[in-house]
Amino acid sequence: MKYTIIDDATNEIIRVLKIPNAVLDVEADKEAFISDVLELELEDGQIAIEGNYPPELFTYDGFDFHEIEETETRDPILWTPEKLLVQLINELRDEGYMLPLHRKFMKNKEHARDLIDLAASQTCEKYVSKGKFTLTEYMLVSDEVKAWRTAGSPSDAIPEMLADWLEVSDFSTAExxxxxxxxxxxxxxxxxxxxxxxxxxxxxAVTAATIENFKDIAINVIAEIENIQP
Structure with missing residues (x-):
C-alpha cells in the first residue's frame, strides 16, 4: 500500500511512502496501524493521500493528481543524474533498504535526523573504526588491558588479545x-x-525546529560533527 505525501500549503508532492504488504497482512487493525505510521512519517504541514503519485510523474492541484505530459516543461534539476540517483535512493529507502541521503535533498525532519546519524557514523569510521566488528574488537582488547592493569600487569598472564597485538606490532614488550x-x-x-x-x-534541535529552518540547522550540525578532531 502506498501513500503520496504532499505539502498542504503549496500542493507540492514530497514523496511516496510505501507500507509493506507483509506488515499489513499480519496487522490485526490495519487502519490503526496505518494511522500510526503516517503520524510518525508526516511533518508539520504535510498530508498523505492513498495512491502512488511520484513527484517526477505527477502534479497535484489541491483536488486531483495530474500526470505530467512529455511536452511539459520540467524543472531541469529534477532530471540531472544527481537528482535521479537521489530519487532512486529515496525509493529504495521506502522499500526498507538502509541507504544514505544527500543533504541537499533532505525533504523532512526524518531525513535530516538520518543524515546527522550518518555523519556521526562516518566521523567514527574516520577516527575510530572501519566497521562494527573492528570497533567491538577494540573495545574487547581495551577491556582486557584494563583488567590486566588492575591485576598489576603480570608478565606471566598477558591477555590473549594484547599478546596478539604484541606479536604483529613493532613493540618489544607487553607494556x-x-x-x-x-x-x-x-x-x-x-x-x-x-x-x-x-x-x-x-x-x-532538528525535531524542535520549524519547517522553514530545520534544514539549515541540520547542515550546521553535520558540519560540526564532520569537524570533530581526536
Missing amino acids: EAAVDIETQSSVMKHVIRNTRKKRLAGKR
Whole structure:
C-alpha cells in the first residue's frame, strides 16, 4: 500500500511512502496501524493521500493528481543524474533498504535526523573504526588491558588479545603494546563521546525546529560533527 505525501500549503508532492504488504497482512487493525505510521512519517504541514503519485510523474492541484505530459516543461534539476540517483535512493529507502541521503535533498525532519546519524557514523569510521566488528574488537582488547592493569600487569598472564597485538606490532614488550592500546582507546572514547553529544543535541534541535529552518540547522550540525578532531 502506498501513500503520496504532499505539502498542504503549496500542493507540492514530497514523496511516496510505501507500507509493506507483509506488515499489513499480519496487522490485526490495519487502519490503526496505518494511522500510526503516517503520524510518525508526516511533518508539520504535510498530508498523505492513498495512491502512488511520484513527484517526477505527477502534479497535484489541491483536488486531483495530474500526470505530467512529455511536452511539459520540467524543472531541469529534477532530471540531472544527481537528482535521479537521489530519487532512486529515496525509493529504495521506502522499500526498507538502509541507504544514505544527500543533504541537499533532505525533504523532512526524518531525513535530516538520518543524515546527522550518518555523519556521526562516518566521523567514527574516520577516527575510530572501519566497521562494527573492528570497533567491538577494540573495545574487547581495551577491556582486557584494563583488567590486566588492575591485576598489576603480570608478565606471566598477558591477555590473549594484547599478546596478539604484541606479536604483529613493532613493540618489544607487553607494556609498550598495552600503552599503545590505552592511547588509542583514549582517542577513540574522546571521539565517540564528542560525536554522540553533538549527534543527540543536533537531532533534538532538528525535531524542535520549524519547517522553514530545520534544514539549515541540520547542515550546521553535520558540519560540526564532520569537524570533530581526536
